[in-house]
Amino acid sequence: MESTAGSARPNPVDISRVRRAGAIGNFIEYFDNALYGIFAVTIAKLFFPSFDPVVALLSTFALFGVSFVVRPVGAIVFGHIGDRWGRKTVLISSILLMSIATTLVGLLPTYSTVGVLAPVLLLVCRLCQGFSTGGESTTALVLVAEHSPVPDRGRNVAPLISATILASVIASLTAMIVSLAIPASALSGGFWRVPFLLAVPLGIVGLVLRLRVDDAEVYKSAAEVSAVIGKQDSERRAPLVQAFRTAKKSMVILFLWVALQATAGYITVSYMATHLMHFDGHSMVSTYGIIVVALGIATVAMPVLGRLTRRMSRKTFAMAMCAGLVVFSYPAFVLLGKGAVVAVAGLAVFAILQFGTMISSGLAVVELFPVDVRATAAALPYALGFAAFGGTAPFVSTWLAAEFSPTAPAFYVIGLAVIGFFVGWLGLPDAREMAVLADGRTDLRVGQVPGEDRRTPA
Template identity: 35%
Template sequence: MTSTASPSTPSTTKKGQGGRAALSGWLGSTLEYYDFSIYASAAALVFPTVFFPSADPAIAIIASLATYGVGYVARPLGAFVLGHFGDRHGRKKLLVFAMLLMGISTFLVGCLPSYSQVGMLAPALLVVLRLVQGFAVSGELGGATTMIAEHADKNKRGLLMSFALQGTQFGSILAQASFIPLSHFLSHDDLIAWGWRIPFFLSAIVVVVALVIRSKLDETPVFTDKAAAKTTMPIVQLFRTSGGPLFRAIVMGMANVIGTTVVVFGTTFATQEAYGVKMDADVYLWIPVIANIAAIILIPVFGMLSDKIGRRPFLIFGPLVGGLVAVPYLFVVEAHNIGLTIVLAILSFGIMYQMFNATYASFFQEMFPTETRVTGFALSQNIALFITGLMPSLFAIIAPPSSGNVPLTIGLVTCVLCVASSAAAFFSKETANSDIA
């Protein structure tokens, strides 16, 4: 059942905490998704050579993209553990722990030796650190958006919570952009030898700034008021009282396949020699950057509008159209049409997907009660991301370079998942401007 708050209002939050929580969420999401996204770029551009050398380029691509997907394998486990931690011990403690864990694991990726130096130990260590990354990132957005939701005025909740999602796109821009000068100014040999490590080292800077801001945040009043009343495991209570919303939220999360199709698989499809498109890496890397710039501009706009007209219209319409546009997008990539590739990437990922991305966090947070809010959000988000995160490696298997029908096959799978996402939103209850308790 969907939670609704009681008419009584718990103790009020201090003035300015909503804005500070939004800033903390923005910075934290920027860092976490920068860390998580640079792995995607590296997996597509350099990891097939650095960690998975093979006589067959197709095998190296599959292995490299599989390690990208491994990060999503740990996310459901991380959602369970960190969601429980956030619901039982507080949102603030969760946010600090998740950020430290992500920052350390990302820095260590940059320190790893290559396959040529230590053999199979190199990809094994890479997989371990990717698992830690996935575990850490599973708690970040759930904790950050819960903190904002419980501090924010209900009439501005959609707008303020959208900044955490804006941070995810800004982090993705930084991740993509960090490889552009490297791939342009460094030789291929230098990029493979040491240049790829630089983006992984840079994450240490943002960790310090974000931790300072988070140290000044108060725990949310609604959590503090109810902390003493918790008597059951959050996961048990979640399935007992909110099983339906949890299932619908997971299905709605299938819209994330748009990002994995356009950004992750799209990079591999466009730049890896095995597929034959042969688009220059420093050219293609600008495409998701441009799409993400459009996303950064539109996310707060969609968030603000969701406070006025509701969340459901964006969650229904955005994934549906975004998924449909992914089909011609892959065809124009195959045709090496850079102009149309940019236009369709902006339309599919930069506009339509962002309708979902800007509003799903507030919608999901409003679906669950305080006692299980972090767990409910984290599980639904990360189970969905686990499924869609494995899509790039699945795409490489079901539509290998030799198949000759890559755009059609991948496009159809993307469309089916997006239709399911829209249907789940259609059959859900509107939550905008509701009280949370």
């Protein structure tokens, strides 16, 4: 019996629609987080008591970190929904919650109006954003990868990574425009709310796109087989329990891999602006110009890297990204202080390598786990990795640069890249897919990459 995984190959129109539906959520997630960081000083003035500006700013960033802490909770809840009732259900629910929470941030009354209720309401919105992200990040990757034939998964996942980078590019452009054209009085008077209200049209577009896609055949086949044989035992009702029972090692592998991705990623999108201005002496306009151009280059490069996964094994690709970060992280940080043009080159290469690790993650969330626990087993370690490493990356990097040297954060990345190299070598699969057998059991198969999607008899 042949594997049903990937047997129903969607035509290009269908897969393009699936990619757009997955990418829109990634874009909104990263755009919202970047906006919060960009307007942190303004939010601090408006939502916290003004007797101590430093305390107010720290409180604002504390609420930024809270969204990471709650991600694992969202991962458990949305992962359960994704395995029990489908990936599409998760993606519709998460984009609604994310869009509503972001819109409300732009509508909240300030401290001068409602007092302590203002930061409390802001906290609730940040918790909702983090909760929704816990299910959004991996489920979008799972949906797109499950719709793709094994050799094409990297190519189809890459646009989702491009969407996350593009969100940071547009957020940085917003910061440039604000710094050049908007007086501080106008910003505090209400202009800061406008970018958050963009969540309304973005959310509507995302909802429409996601309503037009369906779960992949591999998931529907597994659900149908389970229904036919009446598999409604406690494990089926609790995918998290089943995941820890059958995929614990793979969950640890994904967590260790995501540690590198989360750290390098949030150094790039959340810390790098501070580094360029504070440690390398760039102006605000120059800083955001460097980031926009460098990340723009990385955005274009992701589809190229995605196609490379068809020409080399998963392990080789992942190890190459890690080796590149080991070799180039330190030179990249040195180049940041050598002028705007050179800084763009250094940051662009660093960003391409670190976002390349996200393509490997997009493959791993499908190829490490059985289909019946995939959403749960992937979401939890992914969210824990971002909570432990992504949420702390800007703080750790700032401390390292201030305490030791402006180039010290590079060694943090290098250390994690060395670990990632061995995780990729020893832990990440080359290509896996799940066969749903006649009796409802699942059988793990190793696909052939590159080349055609071959399967062995059950």
